[in-house]
Amino acid sequence: MITVDRITIEHHTDPLGIGEAAPRLSWVTSATTPGWRQAAYEIEAETETTGRIDSTDQVLVDWPFAPLTSRQRRHVRVRVWGEDGPASAWSEPAHVEAGLLDPALWTAKLVSPVLPDAGDGGEPAALLRGEIDLPAGVVRARLRATAHGVMTLSLNGAAVGDDVLHPGWTTYARRLRYRTWDVTDALRAGANAIGVHLADGWYRGYLGFGGRREVYGDRTAALVQLEVTLADGSERTYGTDESWRSTLGPLTRADLYMGETYDARRALAGWDAPGFDAASWDPVAVAPLDPAILVAPDGPPVRRTETLPVAEVITTPSGRTILDFGQNLVGRVRVQVPAAESGTTITLRHAEVREDGELGTRPLRAALATDEIISDGTAFAYEPSFTFHGFRYAEVTGWPGEVDPSAFTAIVTHTDMRRTGTFAASDPLLSRLHENVVWGMRGNFLDVPTDCPQRDERLGWTGDLQVFAPTAAYLYDTGGMLSGWLKDLAADQFDDGNVPVYVPWFVADDQMPPLGAEAGWGDAATVVPWTLYERYGDAGVLRRQWASMRAWTDSLAARGGPELAFSEGFSFGDWLDAAAPDDQPWAARLPWQPVAVAYLAQSARIMRDAAAVLGEPADEARYGALFERARARFRDEYVTPSGRAAFASQTAYALAIRFDLLDDAQRAHAGDLLAQQVLADGFRIGSGFLGTPHVCDALADTGNGATAWELLMQRECPSWLYAVTMGATTIWERWNSMLPDGSINPGHMTSFNHYALGAVADFLQRRVAGLAPAAPGYRRIRVAPLPSPHLTWARTAHETPYGPASVSWTLEGEEFALEVVVPPSTEAEVLLPDGSAAVTVGSGSHAFACRFAAPEPPAPPVAFAG
Structure with missing residues (x-):
């Protein structure tokens, strides 16, 4: 039996008021026949149909009908055929509705309340209200709203939607996000009241680490538009305008960093209900707004x-x-x-x-x-x-x-992203480590992927996301959220192609040193789109971000100079190396220049491969040549002919191996030298933000998996499990954010919820459990577990674009058993740990077994014995 279980519109969880005129479609199938593959599909929208299309495509398939017009609603169904047999039943319909694709349809005005001058601890939130008179016979109604600030909405005294901190944080001057709600059932004939509770949020409140306020403007404002369709087919539009009134309410202080003060004595009962007397309220002021900057969201709300x-x-x-x-x-x-x-x-x-x-x-x-x-x-x-x-x-x-x-x-x-990935293992500390990564991601994926959620910072640091994006894309469906963030990145990108170190960008502190093209941070412009392509099969994001990706890579190459020497300026480098002094997080064992060369090579390689995907042969050749130049520079300047690093460190070897900077002989020797370096470091972390995500992989890639396991399972600081043994329930910013005696790290910069070092979860999922993409969107899966006597079992599951996949293994003595579930229309390459030849299997459940004698872990040096 074959069924089409779910249709997805682009990356939307609720495709109401979307910004795409021709949204791509994806669907997930279930099939009881092992090895089943889709051979054809048909898409229907009301009376239109594509007819049978012979194709295996089912992820982000081009919209096959006329483009949607503003406010147009379509109901889409899909059915599929396998290589044999009849068609499946039609799927349940998916409903898609366009937002305002034409900016001219915005007739509401942006209105600002009267507020006092800014103070020191957060400013009052304002109440705004307006009334409209509706005729009987409303059959459809949509409310659209956005703000300079953050808002809650009410209609006739009841809350509209369940969004938190709407409309979030974007690069306001160029992209102001609005959302659409279906409010048909909340309206009545006659008087209707719309209420807005409006606070500073990111727009006017404290922002960043420099004590700045009013970064984007000194007046909050709201834009609300109600569109109704009557039974006779006529349409009417209402919205914020000069008739609206405002006053201060019970929130006498409201700020993202500082908190809130709620004075219940100032509450105004019924202020957002029809008939409330607001004659004493202040008139609002109309503010300028270019409706062309209004954009529908790509991802779900908070x-x-x-x-x-x-x-x-x-x-x-x-x-x-x-x-x-x-x-x-x-x-x-x-x-x-x-x-x-x-x-x-x-x-x-x-x-x-x-x-x-x-x-x-x-x-x-x-x-x-x-x-x-x-x-x-x-x-x-x-x-x-x-x-x-x-x-x-x-x-x-x-x-x-x-x-x-x-x-x-x-x-x-x-x-509110959909959870898509899980991991667990027999060692409870390892399972808790993974759970800490999940909680760290949840806390920091709050509209913007931030570095930390508690102190006066909470910025969208590009370097943090660059290293964490693969982990994020496994744990949750981040396709929509990160696609929107990438649009902000491109909008904030400087004229010379340089990418800000955090997005949305603003000058957080006038004392911050000027930064050139920041390797490892700006590379989010290439790494994140490529990750979305690898994990979701989304070539469209590569096309949309292509100009941004090119501009960044060219900017980084320009900073390197003709010889790619990166000889001038300051750079973060391998930030927060475990050996860096508490007050010098940039003081890594590996200087920033080789890190920059390595990342230039990585971005150039991504550009080469992305150009091939997009059919850009000139760019494919150009960036292929840049990759080889950077590769040669790294080999000539930073490693010996044998592969020994000029600056011996875990990061030096890991980047050289993972970014393919060495020839085959150098690579093998570098892997052994990396293992020796980890051994010399006492199986403790010896890297920072940019190196750490690659060390375990580099060891496993070069036949040093046993060393990777000793590093992974280390409990002494600095290590991943040290924080777990100290009772951490999220990932820390520093390896020693809390010292063994329970005191807080004395450095000025310490957070206990920082996801960057949690990028190790990707290694747990891909290598320890053994579930990895081998083709874009997991169309082909690589199953290659890396077992160890440290564990008796491990398992992982991931909701791929084609459906659920899972890997589970056990190890009892030398008896290794593996169970694999492969989604329909995909295949998996299975590599058993005994080194036997790879086996390719189709969809369904599969079991394997072999004998596995784990290699002996290397003995620690005398200084760390016992």
Whole structure:
């Protein structure tokens, strides 16, 4: 039996109000016949059909009908044929609706409330409202909205949607994202009220590490447009304009970094319902806006995704009360506020860790991360609307009576991506390490892929994402979110092709040194699109980002100069090398110049291969030549003829091996030298952000898997498992963010939720468990587990674009058993660890067994014995 289980429109989870006129279609099939492959398909949209098309394509298939027009809605079904037999049944229809593809259809005006001058701890949030009178017979209604700031929307007193911190953060001057909601059932004949609660957010609030506010503008603003279709087919449009009114509400302070103050005494009952008297409110001001910059979202919004109760109530040595939620998370705390004397102030301070038994707030730097609730004398529920915190602990003061833990709930918030990948192993520390990576990604994929979610920074550092993108694409469906972020990257790219070190870009600190083309950071312009192509089969993102990719690679090559010497300026290099002093995170064992040459080679190779995909032969030749030039420069300047690194370090060897910078003889010797370097380092981490993701792979690629396992399973600092043994529930920024005595690293820059070093999860998934893409979109899968006596079993599963794939293995003595599930229309190349010849299998479930005698791990040097 064959079924078409799911149709996806581009990378959208809810294709309502999309920005593509010709969205690509993907579908997942199920088949009970082993080895089943699609041979043909048919797509139907209402009365139109493609007829049978003989093709194996089923991922991001071109839209086969006339392009969508603004507001047009289509219902799409798919059926498929295998190589033999009849067609499947038609799939359930997928509904797709275009947003406003023509900017001229925006008739609403951007309106700003009257707000006081900026202060020091976050500014009040404003209430805005407008009323419209509707005739009877509304059959369809869409509400579209965006803001300079962050907003919540209500219609006739009820919340619109479940988005958090809408519209998120984009490069505002060039790309302002709006979202569309179906509000048909919320409208009524006669008076209808639209309410907007509007706060500073990224637009006007504190942003970055330089203490700056009003980076994008000094006035918040909202744009809301309601479009209705009546039973007679006529359409009417309403929106924000000069008739709207505004006032200050109960949120007297609202800031992403600082937190919120909610004064229940200032609450205005019914302010967003029809008939409310707003005559005393202030008129709004109309602000200029070019509707051409308005864009529909590529990915899902930020939402509340999970709740956690209090795990423990702690009384600190100083007598303070701290709530422990048992997990470092990102979001806020919902509080059931008891009745208390009017004016009673309850304060929550948030932090990731404790130090000396008290709340560890020093790593927050200037971020207050403090919420205040002022009672009006009644009991009510409160959850912040316009802030988020990175925390495990919340200190409570001002609570009337004994603190009741059941009154507090942690609300986990992040971009609502679909989970697609899992991993577990017999060693609980390794499983916990992977879970820490997942939580780190959840906390930092909050509209923008940020470096950390708690201190005064929270920026979209390009280097962090560049190394983490493969891990992210396995764990969650990031195709839409990262496609949108790449558009911001291209929009913020400098005229000379240089890519900012974080996106969206702004000058966070006037003291920040000027940066040239920053190797390893700007390479996100090439690595991330290529990763999306490899993992999702999305060649379209390569085409769309092609100009950006070319500009970046040329910019990095220009910085290198004619000899690719990279002789001038400062560069981050292998940031946060394990050997770098706490106050000098750039002081890596490998200088930044060879890192830059290596990354130039990597981007040039990606460009060569991407040009081949896109059918650009001139660029394929050009970047192939640049790859060979960079490769030659690295070999001539930074390694001996035998392959020994001029600056012996784990990163030097790992980049040389993984980026294909050596000839075959050099590569083999470099692999052995890398193993010796790891041995000399006592099986501890000896690399930073750019090198660490490649070390284990480089060892495994050169026959040194046993050494990779000793490095992976190390528990002493610096290592991946050190943080786990210290009770970490997310990935740390530094290997020693917390010292063995429980004190916080003394450096000025310390975070306990930083996903970059969690890129090791990709190695766990691809190599330890053994599930990797061998062709774009996992059309062909490589199954090649790397077992070890450290584990008795490991398993992983991934929802590929073709359906679920999984690998599970056990090792009992020398008896190795493997189970593999391959999705329909794909095949898998299976390599058993005994070195036997690879076997290619089609879709279905497969079992294999062999004898596996693990190689003896290398003995540690005397200095580390015991």
